[in-house]
Amino acid sequence: MNENNISPISRRKVAEVANLIKTYDTKGFQTKVLMGIDLTVYEHDFIAIMGPSGSGKTTLLNILSTIDKPTQGTVTLDGQDVTRASNKELSSLRRDKIGFVFQDYNLLDTMTLQDNIALPLSLNGVPEKVCIQRVQEAAARFGLKEHLRKYPYQLSGGQKQRGATCRALVTNPKIIFADEPTGALDSKSGRDLLECLKGVNDSGQATILMVTHDPFCASYAKDVYMLSDGAILCRISRGADRKEFYDRIVDVQTSMGGDSSWE
Numbered sequence: 001m002n003e004n005n006i007s008p009i010s011r012r013k014v015a016e017v018a019n020l021i022k023t024y025d026t027k028g029f030q031t032k033v034l035m036g037i038d039l040t041v042y043e044h045d046f047i048a049i050m051g052p053s054g055s056g057k058t059t060l061l062n063i064l065s066t067i068d069k070p071t072q073g074t075v076t077l078d079g080q081d082v083t084r085a086s087n088k089e090l091s092s093l094r095r096d097k098i099g100f101v102f103q104d105y106n107l108l109d110t111m112t113l114q115d116n117i118a119l120p121l122s123l124n125g126v127p128e129k130v131c132i133q134r135v136q137e138a139a140a141r142f143g144l145k146e147h148l149r150k151y152p153y154q155l156s157g158g159q160k161q162r163g164a165t166c167r168a169l170v171t172n173p174k175i176i177f178a179d180e181p182t183g184a185l186d187s188k189s190g191r192d193l194l195e196c197l198k199g200v201n202d203s204g205q206a207t208i209l210m211v212t213h214d215p216f217c218a219s220y221a222k223d224v225y226m227l228s229d230g231a232i233l234c235r236i237s238r239g240a241d242r243k244e245f246y247d248r249i250v251d252v253q254t255s256m257g258g259d260s261s262w263e
Contacts, residue, residue, distance in 0.1 A: 011042040011043045011044065012042065012043045013040055013041070013042060013043075013076070013079070014041050014042060014043050014045070014077070014078060014174050014175050014207050015040075015041040015064055015075075015076065015077050015078075015174075015175055015209070016039070016040045016041065016074075016075075016076045017037055017038065017039050017060075017063070017064060017070075017073060017074065017075050017076075018038050018073055018074045018076075019036050019037075019038065019072065019073040019074070020034050020036065020037040020038070020039075020060070020063065020070050020072075020073035020074075020075070021034055021035065021036055021070060021071050021072040021073055022034040022056070022059055022063065022068070022070055022071050022230075023071045032230060033056045033059045033230050034056045034059055034060060034063075034070075034230045034231075035229070035230040035231045036073070036231070037056075037060065037073075037230075037231065037232055038232075039060075039225065039232065041064075041175065041207065041209055042207075043207055044201065044204055044206075044207055045207050045208070045209075045222060045223065046197075046198070046201040046207075046208045046210075046220070046221045046222045046223070047208070047209045047210070047221055047222070047223050047224075047225060048210050048211075048212055048217070048218035048220075048221035048223070048224045048225070049061065049209065049210070049211045049212075049224075049225050049227060050211075050212060050213065050215070050218055050224055050225070050226050050227065050249070050253070051226055051227030051228055051233075051256075052228065052256060052257060053213075055227040055228055055229065055230065056227055056229075056230040057211045057227050058179065058211055060211075060227070061177055061179060061209065061211045063075060064077075064177065064209065065094075065098055065100065065177040066082050066085075066090050066093060066094060066098070069083065070083060077093060077097065077098075077174070077175075078093075078097050078174045080093070095120070095123070095124065095171075096124075096171070096173070097173050097174040097175070098173050098174070098175060098176075098177065099167075099168030099169055099171065099173040099175070099176040099177070100168055100176075100177055100178075100179075101161075101164055101165050101168050101176060101177070101178040101179070101181045102164070102179050102181075103179060103180045103181065103183040103184050104184060105152070105157075105160045105161055105163075105164045105184075106164060107152040107160055107163060107164060107167075108152070109151065109152050109153060110151075111151070112148065112149055112150065112151055113139075113144065113147055113148050113149070113150055113151070113152070113155065113159075113163045114132075114135055114139075114148035114149065116152070116163060116164075116167055117135045117138060117139065117148075117163060117166045117167045117170055118131045118132070118134075118135045118170070119167065120167060120170060120171050121134060121135075121170060121171060124171070134170050135148070135166070135170060136148070138166040138169055138170050139163075139166055141166075141196065141199070141200060142162040142163075142165065142166050142196050143162065143192075143196075144159060144162055144163060144166065147159055147163075156189065157184060157185050157186070157189055158185055158186070158188070158189025158190075158192055158193060161181060161182075161184070161185060161189070161193055162192070162193055162196060165178075165181070165193065165196065165197065169200065169205070169206060174207065175207045175208070175209060176206050176207065176208045176209070177209055177210075178197070178208060178209070178210040178211070179210075179211050180211060180212055180213070181193060181197075181210065181212075181217075182194065182212070182214065182217050183212075190217065194217060194220040195220075197210075197220065198220045201222075208221075215246055215249040215250050215253055216246060218246075218249050219238070219242050219243075219245050219246035219249060220242070221238065222237065222238050223235055223236065223237050223238065224236045224237075224249055226252055226253075226256065228256055233252075233256070234252065236248055236249060236252060
């Protein structure tokens with residue numbers, strides 16, 4: 001059955017924020033970055049968060065992924081209120097239920113790609129034979145099987161980012177958080193990565209929340225949430241045609257101030 005035809009009510013909530021407010025206090029001045037945001041991420045969602053520089057999209061991702069804490073509101077991850085979780089509980093959540101994909105890869109130069117991908121499994125005490133099997137399966141999905149013995153300096157930017165994405169997926173987390181995953185890639189490498197992300201999402205293997213400034217990147221998601229001045233301005237949902245979805249994203253982006261205000 002096509003996931004897009006399934007009502008959200010029948011799917012399990014993976015992450016949720018309610019009345020989310022974030023304020024930063026700098027030298028006695030308060031800056032409110034998020035203005036009471038409500039957002040629910042369901043299993044198998046692929047959500048892109050967009051908005052002009054300063055709209056709060058990265059802050060929202062950081063709070064959802066437990067990197068930052070809200071000033072007010074609740075954050076629930078896999079049914080657990082993370083605003084009330086201890087540091088030990090948060091560490092367990094990050095290890096077992098969250099995968100991260102950053103713009104700058106964060107691969108260890110002294111380890112092969114195989115060992116980089118296997119690292120979170122090794123830290124969790126997964127037996128070596130199981131580690132190797134799961135790494136090879138992930139690498140095959142992302143076209144990296146023949147590169148597993150190479151070190152990061154021997155890989156292209158696109159291969160490194162696909163390797164970092166494999167590392168995020170190899171533990172079978174509840175949700176993947178991606179922060180500008182194509183920001184450091186050329187257009188072909190970025191497109192290859194997005195096709196891989198779309199593939200694992202369409203197959204039901206990953207729930208993804210991605211922050212991006214790029215409408216082409218966002219067009220691979222199922223839903224795009226536009227942020228403006230710390231609030232959700234609108235949601236755009238994909239139909240059958242990704243080109244038409246891209247055009248609608250660009251139209252909304254332009255109505256919010258044009259390309260010049262987006263970074």
